[in-house]
Amino acid sequence: MMIVRIFLWVALAPLLPGLINKVKAWVAGRRGPPVLQLYYDLIRLWQKGVVLSTLASPAFVVAPAVAWVALACAAFLVPLGPAGAGLSFRGDVLLMVYLLALARFCTAWAAMETGSAFGGMGAAREVSYAVLSEAALFAAMLSLAVQTGSVSLVAMLSPTPGAGTLLLAAGLFIVLLAENCRVPFDDPNTHLELTMIHEAMALDHSGPPLAVILHGASMKLLLFAVLLTAAVLPLGSLSPLAAASALAGGVLLVTIGVGLAESFLARFAFRHVPLLLTMGILLCLFSLLVAWKGGAA
């Protein structure tokens, strides 16, 4: 069971970016890269050698690994519909959120290692915007907790859809885009460096560490997709099979949604980014208020 769960997370994660790119290509009327492109990249990078900046210390290589572990553990805490979570206890939701923070810490620390201007820039942007997205995430989690009267993910993520659900979905979707550096916050496949957040931090990485970073990113995307789906769909009330398929469908939907967003939206100027994030916070806050007031009945 445990093995299957890990396999699911590790193996399926890189599928999402591929799907997103497919959707974008399809919208643009191109053929686009194969869906499995990221797998190929990862395998290739895993065999490559590493070029290490003269300024960098071993931490430069170790940090991505720690970040990956943090993300993996976070994913481990997220329940997969009927399958439940790998580990579930009272307050695990907080651990999950802070594991994401740990991953961020490691990536940013590594980015500062080389002393490259882009590393600093990317790290600065990442940690600064995280302030807003984390507030939004917490508001969302609070509203789920209030709605379900529980503080453990398994219970929180099988809500009975309430008035606030749509708001919550919208808010979480914005958080998803921001946390995974998707358009309109960032353009994952641009190489106009000045516009990058996540890529800017990964600039100086190469070989296996880069592979680990890319895989971690895809896992994070999957995590948020699952979170969003489970937060919205009443999986608890469905039969296991239906729930599983609903979850898969939901994740697929979210992925396509991201792809569509990327094809129809342009990247925002950086000064607009906080605006959008604040909107995310407000959406989550409203859902929280709805849960707070509505649930009282």
Place this chain on the structure above:
Amino acid sequence: MGTSARSARASFAFTLAGTLVGLLAALGVLLGPDDWEWTGGFLVGGERVHLRLDGVGAIFLVPVCVIGGAGAAYARAYWPDSDSPGSAARGRAWWNALILCMGLVLTISNGLHFLIAWEAFALCGYFLITLDNRRPEVRKAGWLYLASSHAGTLALMAFFTLLAAHAGTWELGPVRDVPPALFWLALFGFGMKAGFFPCHIWLPSAHANAPSHVSAVMSGVAIKMGVYGIVRFGGWLPVPAEAGQVVIGLGAASAVLGIAFAMAQNDLKRLLAYCSVENIGVILIGLGAALMARTHGNAAWGQLAIAGALLHVWNHALFKSLLFFGAGSVLHATGTREMSRLGGLGQTMPWTAGFFALGAAAVSGLPPLNGFVGEWLIYLGLFDAATTRAGFAWAVLPAAILLASAGALALAAFIKAGGMIFLGAPRTKPAAQAHECGAGMLAPMGVLAAACAVIGLAPGLVWPAIARAAGSWNPAWAHAEKSPFATLGPAQAALAALAAAAGFLLWKKSRANGLRRGLTWDCGYRSPAPRMQYTSGSFAGIVAGWFFRAFGSERKFRRPHGPFPEGSILLERIPETVLERLVEPAGAAITRLSHAALSLQHGRLQSYILYLVVGLAALGAFVFLEAKP
């Protein structure tokens, strides 16, 4: 020299012995069922000497002893007689006095003696901060500390006098029939020491200009005495109904604003000082929730909140002192606290860098370290409160969200600090010529770092102590529920193990694939110069931009223009807003008033007699108006 060396050794031994005894006493109380109590056979100031150490006092006594010992050890290498003859010896004396007085503050259970110990402790702090009183900025900072601390002390004089008047005795203990409004007085008096927003005005300059081991004890332990006072009397007095909400509000404000200011600092020690404001805020959020729970039927989540607050008292003491020791080593090695003049110290001082990184992760509340454990408890309390949907608990919702963003800001601030100081290339010559500090300074850091790790990986160990303290704070919670860390602890340990393993494997793999050293690629710059690195100012730019109004930042910007632009400037200064925008103008007004008054003392005898006559007339009028009815 010989004598001073001997006296130094003797004093150190004395300190260690004292702190050890204190630590054992505290642990004895925390792990045992009953309190330690001693009543002296003589009177001081007409009151019988009476010491009591209960759970709450013991919780606070532990960091006093730990940091007291570690700091004394650190000072031996950091502030030795050879560098600063005279002031080193004075420093040792005041240090020991400070530790002793803090111990007394925590144990004394008589209002009059409490005031005495309190003021003595404050004065010791003053003399430690101004050890190097030849530097004017140190004197300025010291005076600001002294002034604010005295303002607090006077409030406490009023508080204890009122308390004694209502309770009919100076003896301290749970009291029921006193007006709840007294709590506000205590909150202000102790708050001036605790340094939550906006009572923090003295804190940044004092902690930045003090010798680093003093900063460590002031920031890690001394301000906790203020927290102790609030916790203690929040527990003993009948508090007003809205006390919980107010304390939570203060906490949230301190948390966010404190860390936002920290983010914007360029002076490493000022950054750490502002970060202390944030952590006091975190503690207050927990305390406020607990107060709320206690005023509304001792809900169980209150126990989690207070436990988290008390645990955070320990954690903050540990990692903040660790960070200040690190800052001290950097200062010692490079002679500057300005991050924009540092960089790349990781290569020359790997150990300091490592310890600092650990401290940074801990203060950012990241698993699997101790910072997370404490905040986790507080969050749990807040979330549980939220799930009750009780009307009075509304305050926990904004508190939780603000606490989260404060955590994210802390992460940003410490990525900035660590990155600017230890990573990248040295920005100046002194930074390039830095050297690792000796074992005398590294050992204390190691001890504190180990403590941070242990609490993080095995929180189950400390739970009994914390629960005991929570129980003695509010007897209703005495029967401790089973440790909430049952799953979290192992999970954290596992996380640590996995991370270590993964890191090791990845390093192996990279080595196997072949590891080439090369210039930083940075999109193909051939010769990246240190000046090209991101600066601390630009790193903080985004956040500073959000808080621009709140800070009242001062900005000077000259864009380059024309085909041959001459030098362009961008200067930005983040003031200590409350101090420079509110307090100092008021002070200036009063000074003007006093100069006006002094101009009446101009030396002309005729006018002096005129004043006398005026006084006579005024009093006469006053009396006859008073006496007519």
Place this chain on the structure above:
Amino acid sequence: MNALIILPLAGAILAALWPDNRTRAWFLPAVGLVHVALCFRLLASPPVVSPEAWIGFDPLAAAVLPAVSLLFFVCGIYAVPYLRMRQERPNRVFVAALLAVLGLLSAGHQARHLGILWIATEAVTLAAVPLLHFNNTPRAFEATWKYLLVGGTGIALSLLGSFCLGYSSLHGGGEGDLTFVALAAQGAGLSRPWVLAAWVLLLVGYGTKMGLAPMHTWKPDAYGEASGIVGAILAGGVTSVAFTAILRIRSVVASAGEGVAADRTLLAIGLFSMAAAALFLLGTRDYKRMLAYSSIEHMGILSIAASLGAPGVWAALFHVWSNSLTKGALFMSAGNIRRAAGSPSLDDVRGMSHVVPRSAAIFVTGLFAITACPPFGPFFSELKVLGAAIQTGHGLTAAGFLACLLFAFFGLTRVVFAVVDGRPRPAAQAGGKRIRESFGLIAPPLALLVLSLWLGLFTPAILQDAWTAAVAQLFPNP
């Protein structure tokens, strides 16, 4: 009739006749010692004072006079090395006048008769003139001149006040017996308008000697120019005579049924003095004048306390002790610093902790003691004042009191640390004389600080009883 008075006066005459300039100084500690011994013997075994006695060691005198005598004794010890340093000046007049002041202070404290009280105060004023004039510089002369004219005016007003009180007693059918006992016995018989007029005039008159604002103007000049011991005795002794005078008169006024009005005026003038002193302290740039302003502040505290009924008066008597002892230490250490620095102004004095470390340490400790930092005497007495204010429901008074204390603290610390900290100026040593901090110059202020400490931590029961008895004398029917 009364050894406490005769002895110092005799000593004064003897000292005036004494031929040798170097050994004459020894009169001061010698007479002081005997005086202290006598005082405390009387304190231990209080004599019975017949109600109609004009002079007597009654409870009020017993509650205050020993403090003055103790202060004088320590000052006497300090005076020996001090006068040895000032060999160039003939000290015949100085020593004689100082002893005379002690005698007259004893008389003033023990005066139970309106007229005697006034005469003693007047005589003290005159006897202090040569002390102020001792340095014989133009500045000293100016200070003396102002002290005399302002003080003289105050004294004249207090005589006028005494006349009014006397006339009110005549008007109420009194036989002109002006002992306080008799006046109080007349009670409501005293004619109200005259009593009130008398109260105002006497308050202003004795308030001038006490140094309550706005009659304080002579104080900074006098204290600024006088030598340390003179300052100490003026601030610790003369002011306390004036204060006891006000206490005695207040009880008469109260017995005439005007206690409320009297207390209100005391409270008003006390708060005003504290506020004014705090403002002055925030701005002054002279660390000897600073002591004068601090003394004004403490006179304000005394008169506030005196307005707070029996508990307040008890606290006030306590504060008289702690204040005069602590002030003494401050004046002496400030004198040492002044001599070493060669200037009283902040503009050219700093870093004295490196020049005269011991005196500087005493100065700083004294600063914390006088600003009510525990565990020194003033802390406990001011806490008692605060307690009295709260007990009698004067919440606002308590708040104002604390605010003034805070600002005074700001001012005092500002000045003191500017003097003590920092790098010493070369000019400072040039201006000042290289003084050896001999035992004789350090021990007396230190002793006073220790006394203040002991007074606070272990207030002797005998003193507490004395204060209680004095309160009982002043409030016969609680």
Place this chain on the structure above:
Amino acid sequence: MIPALNLLIGLAMGLNLVALGSSRLPSLIRTVSTQGIALGLMPILLEGNHWDWRIFLIAMATVAGKGFVIPGLLRRAMRAANIEREVEPFIGLMPSLLLGAGGTIAAVALASALPLLPEHAGSLLVPGALASVLTGFILLIGRAKAISQVCGYLILENGIYLFGLLLIKATPLLVEAGVLLDLTVGVFVLGIIIDRIQRAFDSLDTRKLTTLHE
């Protein structure tokens, strides 16, 4: 004998105004000494019929002190400092005159508010006393020369002495004590002269006495 007494008091009150109006020191001193002698005679008038040596003594002492000794000392001081006139007073002569006059009226008004014993009813003692005290203050506040200030103090003190006459029968001691005030004045003047001789402290101009200030 109330009328006779009131006559003298009236004279004293007149002299107050003269003092306020006189610009030259010698005339000021003369005024003061005349007032002193007038005051000195009052106790005898007050007693009149039955003879009491103590009262007589007080009277003589007062006449000697206020009338001759102190004015003499003042004259010496004046000569020593060779000054004749009061130069630019802080309160000009005309304003001080008006103030004095107003003060006198106010004094009469105020005195009526204070109850008197039957035997003092109708005597000008209280208003006279108050008026002189006021005049003294005006001189003390308004004049620049040390000597004129001393004269002001003398007049203030004369006022108090006048008041003392109310009590002279009941409590002679208190009134006798008043003589001490003359001693104070003596100290002033001696102080001035001694200091004048010791150093060149010229012109006795108190405007020079302002080195001690903030």
